[in-house]
Amino acid sequence: MSRTTTIPTGIKKRDAIATRAAILSAARQRFLRESYDSVGLRDIAGDAGVDVALISRYFGGKEGLFRDVLLHDKDEGLLRQPLTAAELPAYLAQLVIEDGDEDRQHRMEMFIVMLRSASSPKAGEVIRDLVHLDVLGPLAEIIGDEHAELRANMLLAILMGIGVLRTIMKVDALDGSPAQRAECEYRFRCLFEAALTC
Amino acid sequence: MSRTTTIPTGIKKRDAIATRAAILSAARQRFLRESYDSVGLRDIAGDAGVDVALISRYFGGKEGLFRDVLLHDKDEGLLRQPLTAAELPAYLAQLVIEDGDEDRQHRMEMFIVMLRSASSPKAGEVIRDLVHLDVLGPLAEIIGDEHAELRANMLLAILMGIGVLRTIMKVDALDGSPAQRAECEYRFRCLFEAALTC
DNA sequence: CCAACAAGTCAACAGGTGTTGATTTATTTC
DNA sequence: GAAATAAATCAACACCTGTTGACTTGTTGG
Incomplete structure (x- = not known):
């Protein structure tokens, strides 16, 4: 039946x-x-x-x-919900390196979809809403700082910039040996920490 | 005549x-x-x-x-040529804030043009060439570090990410009072410095 | 088994795209 | 001033886009 x-x-x-x-x-x-x-x-x-x-x-x-x-892929939001500000840099760095479980890669792919079509007027509306509600909002909440909003913007800017560079501009210094990738991850973690603390 | x-x-x-x-x-x-x-x-x-x-x-x-x-607007390259690694953070921060002479704003606008159309297959080719030759190359040369290439990528990623956020996603936390803008400039300078030193 | 409904197919539409050829108009050259 | 050349115009082209309506076919309920 x-x-x-x-x-x-x-x-x-x-x-x-x-x-x-x-x-x-x-x-x-x-x-x-x-x-x-x-x-x-x-x-x-x-x-x-x-x-x-x-x-x-x-x-x-x-x-x-x-x-x-x-909307189908937004699931429980683009960020894993239970996440502290201290864990954020390491989490984002892994997201960038694309090292992690399938679910994490999936989240990064959603960023790519949004980036690719953000310039189109019709797709843009959909994307902007999603970014504000499901990314920027939760991010700022996690940070909880007095400058949380600005810091959230900075984090997202780095994330998106890397996405643009890698997939659209096809500038890929991140593909390399595992040793290189580990070094990249370290530096990006530092960068994310700087965005949160400076 | x-x-x-x-x-x-x-x-x-x-x-x-x-x-x-x-x-x-x-x-x-x-x-x-x-x-x-x-x-x-x-x-x-x-x-x-x-x-x-x-x-x-x-x-x-x-x-x-x-x-x-x-090509018409690339002039003498997207970066001002005589520039040391030490001056880079401040220069880029001003570029981001759009504070500066007309010429500097003009350079940032070229970034926007590239970002807007980077997703289009035909425009993409043109853009990728320009990014590699006129931005990434000079940037790495200025840095001169042993990790110059990776660092140049990180700087460009931040720059592009901010561009995407501001103009395409229309997330604009940078428009505000002069005091706010000054604070933004400071934080971004810190971020750029972190990308160069960490 | 047959009617009723849902799922899928087909063809065409109306609008817009970049591009091209023939034509007309203005400017220069002898 | 007349011929030659360059600049601008007009209309149409072939192509591709998303979308819609009418039609056919499979599946299900009585």
């Missing part, structure tokens, strides 16, 4: 939730590598093995799809 | 260099506020008071126009 039991072979079944998920997944991968404007709905539909029309039907349009990609 | 002497009134004369300059100026202003993909050639042509066809004719296409906008 369950939804997807009959015929485990490749023959497509008619499952609305499954195709919706397929579209969402394909869109996520595309938006991770190209900007909002560059990605066409036909590209996404092709990757998902689905007709283009279904996207507009299921998500109300391109903008709705993009919003859902971001 | 000079090129543009007759009739100083508003009646348009046929001056190829003048219209070329008008297009270039209009394009610069547009690319400063919108991304490569968002800006249409008809928008630029409208601003410049010129027919659209002239753009493709004079610059060989949209991509050529964008390249020329960036």
Whole structure:
């Protein structure tokens, strides 16, 4: 009686939730590598093995799809909630180095999606809301300083700058031997600490 | 006998260099506020008071126009050449605060143009070349450290991150009273120093 | 088994993009 | 002043975009 039991072979079944998920997944991968404007709905539909029309039907349009990609992955917020100010530098440094569990890499990927499409007017609105509510807010709260807001901005600036450099500008001094990566992590931790204490 | 002497009134004369300059100026202003993909050639042509066809004719296409906008403004490089490592933090901090002469603001604006359009595939190539040759290279040379390359990346990351935050994400904690701006400048100088010394 | 409904397909639309060729207009040169 | 050349205009092009409506097909409920 369950939804997807009959015929485990490749023959497509008619499952609305499954195709919706397929579209969402394909869109996520595309938006991770190209900007909002560059990605066409036909590209996404092709990757998902689905007709283009279904996207507009299921998500109300391109903008709705993009919003859902971001909202679906925001989960419990872009930062791990139980986190003290003292732990912050080490946590962010690991985020930058992309060293860590799958979940942590996932969070960094969301930053990339936002960065890639931030310049697009339509995608920009969605992104700005998310940044303010789910990143800047929690960050400032964790810091709890009197200059918390400014410090949060500085941390985010570093994080985003590295993201831009690595993925968009393709300046990658971070790819290297494990020893190099460890050194990078150390220096970035210092940088984050400086942003918090100076 | 000079090129543009007759009739100083508003009646348009046929001056190829003048219209070329008008297009270039209009394009610069547009690319400063919108991304490569968002800006249409008809928008630029409208601003410049010129027919659209002239753009493709004079610059060989949209991509050529964008390249020329960036190359025209690179002047003597994005960084002031005679600059020591010790002066770097203060210089960059002033760049961030947008406090300084017109020339310095102009340099920061070039960063914005690059950031806005970095995600676009076509514009990306142009930008990446420029970043490597005219920013990262000189920066590393000024630093002259054994970890110069990594440090240069860190400095640029901060610079770009702030640019993204301010102009694209529209997170602006930097606009404020002169006292606030001064405090920001101080903190960012500290941050830049940390990137150079830690 | 058959009607009712949902899921998927197809084709076309309306709008916008950058670019190009033919044409007209102004400026220079002889 | 007439011919030659450069500058600007106009209209259309081919292409691609997201989106919509009508249609077909599979699945489910009575």
